[in-house]
Amino acid sequence: MQMTDVDRTNTPVLRLKDVYYTYPDGVESLRGVSLEVYRDEKVGLVGPNGAGKSTLMTVVIGIRIPRTGEVEVLGQVLNPKTRREIRRRAGLVFQDPDDQLFCPTVFDEVAFAPINMGYPEEQVTEMVARALKQVDLEGYERRSSFHLSIGERKRLAFATVLSYSPEILLIDEPSANLDPQHRRQTINLLKSLPQTMLIATHDLDLVLDVCERCFVINRGRIVADGDVESILTDEQLLLSNGLELPLSRQ
Amino acid sequence: MxxxxxxxxxxxxxxxxxxxxxxxxxxxxxxxxxxxxxxxxxxxxxxxxxxxxxxxxxxxxxxxxxxxxxxxxxxxxxxxxxxxxxxxxxxxxxxxxxxxxxxxxxxxxxxxxxxxxxxxxxxxxxxxxxxxxxxxxxxxxxxxxxxVPQTMITVLAFMYRYVFLLIDETERMETAHRARLVRRQGLPLLMKSVVYLVRAIFIRSFERSTRVYQAMCARGFRGEVCLLxxxxxxxxxxxxxxxxxxxxxxxxxxx
Incomplete structure (x- = not known):
C-alpha cells in the first residue's frame, strides 16, 4: 500500500479494521479493508466500477453487516446495539436521489430522519428550515420531490441528511448525472460543509477540489492512501487501478 | 419525466x-x-x-x-x-x-x-x-x-412516489427494445420480448425497493412512518x- 504523510495524532472518527463483506450471491465485495478517517477531514474514496466503494459506505452505517472485521464510528464499535446511535451521528447520501427521496413532500422528506430519531415537533421544523437553507432550497417545503430537477433532488438528498447534523457525512457519487453547473454547485456545497466527509466517486477532479486525502480502492482492497496531490498525479497507480489522471492534470 | x-x-x-x-x-x-x-x-x-x-x-x-x-x-x-x-x-x-x-x-x-x-x-x-x-x-x-390503516397509507404514498419512476424505466426499456428491432416481430417473438420486459421491470423494481429501504434505515426508520x-x-x-x-x-x- 502506498502511504504518504497524514496527521494521525488524533483518534480517528471512522476506523475499519480488516473488513470483509460478501454478497448473498457469493461475490466478495470487500476483502480486508482497513482505513482511518480523522475529525474534520474530507477524504475521497476513488476506484473503478465494482471496486466496493458503495458497499463500503453501507457497511459503515450497518446497512450491510461485514462477514468479519471491525467497524468503529466515533469511538463506538458497530453492532446491533450501537447501530442506531451510529446512524444518528453518521449520515449517508446515496448515489441516486430517487432511492433516497421517498416522502410525499420536500418537508416530509427532510423531516423524516429527525422525526424517526424522536426530536420534538418544533425542533423538527427548525431542523428542516436550517437544512433547506444550507442547500439553498428554502421555500420548497410543500413541493413534491419528484417535481424537482436532478440537481435540486441531489441537494434535497443532502438536506435529508444535514437535517440531523451528523458529525460524519458519507457521500456516494455526489456528482453522478449532474450537468457542469449543478456539479459546480455540489462541489461548492461540499466545500462549505464543516463535517468530516468520506466521498466515494469516480470524479477525480471533484476529489482534487474538495478533499485533502484519498483512498484508492480496487477489487475490494484499499491499494493506496495519501494526500490527493500525490495520489491523483501518480499516473501509474491510477492506470493500474482502472482510473486515469484527473482532467485538470492531463 | x-x-x-x-x-x-x-x-x-x-x-x-x-x-x-x-x-x-x-x-x-x-x-x-x-x-x-x-x-x-x-x-x-x-x-x-x-x-x-x-x-x-x-x-x-x-x-x-x-x-x-x-x-x-x-x-x-x-x-x-x-x-x-x-x-x-x-x-x-x-x-x-x-x-x-x-x-x-x-x-x-x-x-x-x-x-x-x-x-x-x-x-x-x-x-x-x-x-x-x-x-x-x-x-x-x-x-x-x-x-385508514398506516400500512395502507404508506403503500399509497410509495405508489404515488414511485409509479412514475416505474413508467419511466418501462419507457426507457421499451425504447431500447425498439432501437434494436430491425424488422416487425411475429406474435411469438413479441410475446417473448414482453415477458423479458416484465421480468426486467420486476427485477429493477425489486432492486430499487431494496435501495429505498436501505435509505430509510439509514435515516432511522424502524418500521413505522411517522409524520408531523x-x-x-x-x-x-x-x-x-x-x-x-x-x-x-x-x-x-x-x-
Missing amino acids: HHSFLDKYSELESPVHRIHPLVKLCGYGVILLFTLTASIYRPLEFVIAGVLILGVVSISRIPIIYVIRKTLLLSPLMITLLILLPFIRGERILWGINFIFPISITAEGVYLSGTIAVKSVLVFWSSVLLVSTTRFPDLLYALRMVR QTPSIHTADIVFLFVFTGLIVVIKLAI
Missing part, C-alpha cells in the same frame, strides 16, 4: 382547493352515499348528483373536458358491463332468441347495466374532483385522520361540511 400526474390540477387556487382535505374527504363520502343509494327509477337523483359534481368542478377551475376525458378510462369496463348485463335472468323479457340455448335480454338486466354505468361515471367524476383539488400528501393526511401533524380544521370548513351534508339530505328526502 413527462407524465401527467394524478393530481395535475391540485395546485390551482380556488375556493374548493382551499377547503380542508378532511372536509373534502367527508364531502366525497356524502356524495358517494347519495349516488350509490340513488335508483334508476328516480333518474332526477342522478341528474342532481351530476349537476352538483360538475358545478363544483367548474367552481374549482378544473376544465370540465379534462374530467370527461378521464371518464374514457372507464370505457373498457363500461362496454363490458353494457354488453353482458342485459342478458342476466329476469321476469320481463324484452327480446329473446333460441340459439342452441335460449338467450334473452331482460328489463331487469337493462336497468341494472344502466344503473351501474351511471353510478360508475358519477363516482369516477367525484374521485377525479377529489384528487384534482387536493394535493396527494394532504389526501394521505385526511385518510390518516379517518383512521398539519394545521387543524377552521370553523368555515366545518360550517361548509354541515351545509353541504344538510343540502344533500334535504334533496334526498324531497325526491
Whole structure:
C-alpha cells in the first residue's frame, strides 16, 4: 500500500479494521479493508466500477453487516446495539436521489430522519428550515420531490441528511448525472460543509477540489492512501487501478 | 419525466382547493352515499348528483373536458358491463332468441347495466374532483385522520412516489427494445420480448425497493412512518361540511 504523510495524532472518527463483506450471491465485495478517517477531514474514496466503494459506505452505517472485521464510528464499535446511535451521528447520501427521496413532500422528506430519531415537533421544523437553507432550497417545503430537477433532488438528498447534523457525512457519487453547473454547485456545497466527509466517486477532479486525502480502492482492497496531490498525479497507480489522471492534470 | 400526474390540477387556487382535505374527504363520502343509494327509477337523483359534481368542478377551475376525458378510462369496463348485463335472468323479457340455448335480454338486466354505468361515471367524476383539488400528501393526511390503516397509507404514498419512476424505466426499456428491432416481430417473438420486459421491470423494481429501504434505515426508520401533524380544521370548513351534508339530505328526502 502506498502511504504518504497524514496527521494521525488524533483518534480517528471512522476506523475499519480488516473488513470483509460478501454478497448473498457469493461475490466478495470487500476483502480486508482497513482505513482511518480523522475529525474534520474530507477524504475521497476513488476506484473503478465494482471496486466496493458503495458497499463500503453501507457497511459503515450497518446497512450491510461485514462477514468479519471491525467497524468503529466515533469511538463506538458497530453492532446491533450501537447501530442506531451510529446512524444518528453518521449520515449517508446515496448515489441516486430517487432511492433516497421517498416522502410525499420536500418537508416530509427532510423531516423524516429527525422525526424517526424522536426530536420534538418544533425542533423538527427548525431542523428542516436550517437544512433547506444550507442547500439553498428554502421555500420548497410543500413541493413534491419528484417535481424537482436532478440537481435540486441531489441537494434535497443532502438536506435529508444535514437535517440531523451528523458529525460524519458519507457521500456516494455526489456528482453522478449532474450537468457542469449543478456539479459546480455540489462541489461548492461540499466545500462549505464543516463535517468530516468520506466521498466515494469516480470524479477525480471533484476529489482534487474538495478533499485533502484519498483512498484508492480496487477489487475490494484499499491499494493506496495519501494526500490527493500525490495520489491523483501518480499516473501509474491510477492506470493500474482502472482510473486515469484527473482532467485538470492531463 | 413527462407524465401527467394524478393530481395535475391540485395546485390551482380556488375556493374548493382551499377547503380542508378532511372536509373534502367527508364531502366525497356524502356524495358517494347519495349516488350509490340513488335508483334508476328516480333518474332526477342522478341528474342532481351530476349537476352538483360538475358545478363544483367548474367552481374549482378544473376544465370540465379534462374530467370527461378521464371518464374514457372507464370505457373498457363500461362496454363490458353494457354488453353482458342485459342478458342476466329476469321476469320481463324484452327480446329473446333460441340459439342452441335460449338467450334473452331482460328489463331487469337493462336497468341494472344502466344503473351501474351511471353510478360508475358519477363516482369516477367525484374521485377525479377529489384528487384534482387536493394535493396527494394532504389526501394521505385526511385518510390518516379517518383512521385508514398506516400500512395502507404508506403503500399509497410509495405508489404515488414511485409509479412514475416505474413508467419511466418501462419507457426507457421499451425504447431500447425498439432501437434494436430491425424488422416487425411475429406474435411469438413479441410475446417473448414482453415477458423479458416484465421480468426486467420486476427485477429493477425489486432492486430499487431494496435501495429505498436501505435509505430509510439509514435515516432511522424502524418500521413505522411517522409524520408531523398539519394545521387543524377552521370553523368555515366545518360550517361548509354541515351545509353541504344538510343540502344533500334535504334533496334526498324531497325526491
